[in-house]
Amino acid sequence: MLYHISMTVKLPKDMDETTATGIKAREKAYSQDLQRSGVWRHLWRVTGQYENISIFDCRDNEHLHEVLTGLPLYPYMEMKITPLNRHPSSIHEGDQ
Template sequence: MLYHVAMTVNLPADMDPAVAAQIKAEEKAYSQALQKEGVWRHIWRVSGLYENVSIFDCRDHEHLHEVLMGLPLYPYMDISVTPLNRHPSSIHPGDQ
């Protein structure tokens, strides 16, 4: 199943910079591993914001939940999820 996921990161202003750097490094490694697995299919930065828009390919809602809960930045995120269905006019057979 494909999901459109919008994520906004809200790190506390008083967070220790070393802690923030460590969490960001863990987040990058986790997200890149998911991309290599094909779970995190697309990621785009929203210009001017600490926000991204992504497409996830998960087995089901529970799998998506597990993936998102595993994000090191999860405790500092506002997340919006929209399940997607293939559009009948799409010419791309892989959009499923």
């Protein structure tokens, strides 16, 4: 099942740089593993914001929840999640 997710990161202003750098490094590694596995299908940066727009491909809602709560930046994120369904007028058969 595909999900459109908008993620906005809000790190505490008083978080020390060493901690922030470590969390971001773990986040990058985790997100790249998810991309390689096909779970995180698309990742776009929102210009000028600490925000991204992503497409996830998960088995179900529970799988998506496990993936998202595994993100090292999860405690500092606001997310808007929209489940997606293939549009009947789409000419792209592989987008499911």
